[in-house]
Amino acid sequence: xxxxxxxxxxxxxxxxxxxxxxxxxxxxxxxxxxxxxxxxxxxxxxxxxxxxxxxxxxxxxxxxxxxxxxxxxxxxxxxxxxxxxxxxxxxxxxxxxxxxxxxxxxxxxxxxxxxxxxxxxxxxxxxxxxxxxxxxxxxxxxxxxxxxxxxxxxxxxxxxxxxxxxxxxxxxxxxxxxxxxxxxxxxxxxxxxxxxxxxxxxxxxxxxxxxxxxxxxxxxxxxxxxxxxxxxxxxxxxxxxxxxxxxxxxxxxxx
Amino acid sequence: xxxxxxxxxxxxxxxxxxxxxxxxxxxxxxxxxxxxxxxxxxxxxxxxxxxxxxxxxxxxxxxxxxxxxxxxxxxxxxxxxxxxxxxxxxxxxxxxxxxxxxxxxxxxxxxxxxxxxxxxxxxxxxxxxxxxxxxxxxxxxxxxxxxxxxxxxxxxxxxxxxxxxxxxxxxxxxxxxxxxxxxxxxxxxxxxxxxxxxxxxxxxxxxxxxxxxxxxxxxxxxxxxxxxxxxxxxxxxxxxxxxxxx
Ligand SMILES: Nc1ncnc2c1ncn2[C@@H]1O[C@H](COP(=O)(O)OP(=O)(O)OP(=O)(O)O)[C@@H](O)[C@H]1O
Ligand SMILES: [Mg+2]
Numbered sequence: 001x002x003x004x005x006x007x008x009x010x011x012x013x014x015x016x017x018x019x020x021x022x023x024x025x026x027x028x029x030x031x032x033x034x035x036x037x038x039x040x041x042x043x044x045x046x047x048x049x050x051x052x053x054x055x056x057x058x059x060x061x062x063x064x065x066x067x068x069x070x071x072x073x074x075x076x077x078x079x080x081x082x083x084x085x086x087x088x089x090x091x092x093x094x095x096x097x098x099x100x101x102x103x104x105x106x107x108x109x110x111x112x113x114x115x116x117x118x119x120x121x122x123x124x125x126x127x128x129x130x131x132x133x134x135x136x137x138x139x140x141x142x143x144x145x146x147x148x149x150x151x152x153x154x155x156x157x158x159x160x161x162x163x164x165x166x167x168x169x170x171x172x173x174x175x176x177x178x179x180x181x182x183x184x185x186x187x188x189x190x191x192x193x194x195x196x197x198x199x200x201x202x203x204x205x206x207x208x209x210x211x212x213x214x215x216x217x218x219x220x221x222x223x224x225x226x227x228x229x230x231x232x233x234x235x236x237x238x239x240x241x242x243x244x245x246x247x248x249x250x251x252x253x254x255x
Numbered sequence: 256x257x258x259x260x261x262x263x264x265x266x267x268x269x270x271x272x273x274x275x276x277x278x279x280x281x282x283x284x285x286x287x288x289x290x291x292x293x294x295x296x297x298x299x300x301x302x303x304x305x306x307x308x309x310x311x312x313x314x315x316x317x318x319x320x321x322x323x324x325x326x327x328x329x330x331x332x333x334x335x336x337x338x339x340x341x342x343x344x345x346x347x348x349x350x351x352x353x354x355x356x357x358x359x360x361x362x363x364x365x366x367x368x369x370x371x372x373x374x375x376x377x378x379x380x381x382x383x384x385x386x387x388x389x390x391x392x393x394x395x396x397x398x399x400x401x402x403x404x405x406x407x408x409x410x411x412x413x414x415x416x417x418x419x420x421x422x423x424x425x426x427x428x429x430x431x432x433x434x435x436x437x438x439x440x441x442x443x444x445x446x447x448x449x450x451x452x453x454x455x456x457x458x459x460x461x462x463x464x465x466x467x468x469x470x471x472x473x474x475x476x477x478x479x480x481x482x483x484x485x486x487x488x489x490x491x492x493x494x495x496x497x498x499x500x501x
Contacts, residue, residue: 105380
């Protein structure tokens with residue numbers, strides 16, 4: 001479980017995250033949604049300490065992360081898996097080396113065990129047999145999936161995914177969403193997913209935080225979101241003409 | 256103010272670089288890779304430059320020593336002194352600062368802007384140590400060997416060119432390169448090389464590590480890396496020379 005309490009962050013004199021509190025539950029897929037530029041990635045980076053918070057607390061199972069010493073922070077981070085919005089794969093290493101990297105660094109597995117684990121993770125993200133390709137040789141969607149494989153390779157306790165299925169076709173998106181959710185349930189991970197994809201919100205949003213201009217605007221679960229009366233959220237959810245028509249049609253039908 | 260800012264941040268970075276590694280074996284592998292990457296790959300250019308410089312210094316000094324009072328073995332002596340004391344340890348290191356410096360800064364800089372360094376940090380790895388320590392150690396270890404080869408090839412180049420152009424005889428040249436040789440001067444030369452190796456690798460890493468922005472900034476970092484490494488090489492060359500030779 002990760003709790004954020006009243007965190008704020010400005011870049012220069014621009015307030016990007018404004019007094020956000022939320023509890024990310026263990027064993028659930030917790031979603032952060034919001035328009036582009038609303039501060040989602042910034043919240044995630046604050047949580048893992050890539051940016052320093054100006055105010056507030058970030059509690060990892062009770063440990064106040066920002067106040068920890070460097071060494072203690074590193075200990076917490078060893079339990080974190082993170083998928084960056086841009087992938088952030090190591091360019092100079094093959095896919096296999098990328099996924100094996102956390103294992104090389106932090107485990108005493110034998111080489112054979114490591115290979116097994118790598119192949120298992122690659123298979124999960126549907127990249128079996130691509131072990132020897134370099135990131136430069138992958139498509140955008142493949143990079144995303146490879147980065148997810150790396151994020152989960154060392155069995156993290158906390159999993160952060162920044163837009164895991166942007167750039168993927170609808171079918172692969174569903175596979176990735178389901179993978180994230182099943183891992184979360186199976187290993188009781190505290191999972192935080194940033195997404196724009198309404199399909200993911202409804203399918204895997206067990207707990208949802210909607211951010212509007214850096215402020216926490218709405219919380220609930222993915223199914224509730226369709227019944228919301230919050231005007232900004234409605235605007236966000238039913239942004240496309242198609243969705244609006246569906247929404248109106250359903251409304252008419254139900255009276 | 257700016258200078259102090261950079262100096263302070265540089266020393267803080269260096270302190271992080273030399274904190275205890277997470278896993279020795281991984282660092283070891285990185286270092287072997289870096290020795291190849293930043294060291295061995297520089298060998299061809301160093302070999303060519305040294306050979307021809309040795310040759311040209313031979314011809315120039317033979318051309319200049321017209322007085323019958325100056326013996327012809329002075330040519331060999333001149334080549335040896337200039338190669339050992341200044342050309343190989345300083346000029347070749349300046350050339351390497353250009354090659355290695357831009358290589359290191361752009362590699363680390365592009366890792367920074369594509370969030371690869373953040374990814375390392377998130378995993379709980381000391382990114383400064385992991386990325387920079389192997390480069391510094393590889394540089395400090397391999398440069399003395401490269402420079403030793405450079406010295407040999409410079410003197411050898413002088414021999415070949417001297418004979419080919421009849422600037423001096425083989426006997427005179429070989430006598431000259433042994434004349435008045437003081438081994439402690441090598442100590443001076445290699446102290447310089449090791450210092451310069453540290454300066455090049457650490458300064459270039461510093462500029463790469465603190466890159467902000469995009470591809471353009473990576474270019475700027477790698478330019479700064481070369482400029483500042485070169486300037487510091489010149490300053491330290493002066494300081495060490497004062498220290499050893501006066
Ligand atoms: N390092 C930074 N320095 C200055 N401003 C920043 C920095 N990172 C983000 N910002 C600003 O903070 C705001 C929120 O950015 P953030 O990346 O969190 O958005 P986001 O919600 O993740 O958007 P997207 O969905 O497009 O990824 C943006 O206006 C951005 O310009
Ligand atoms: Mg983002």
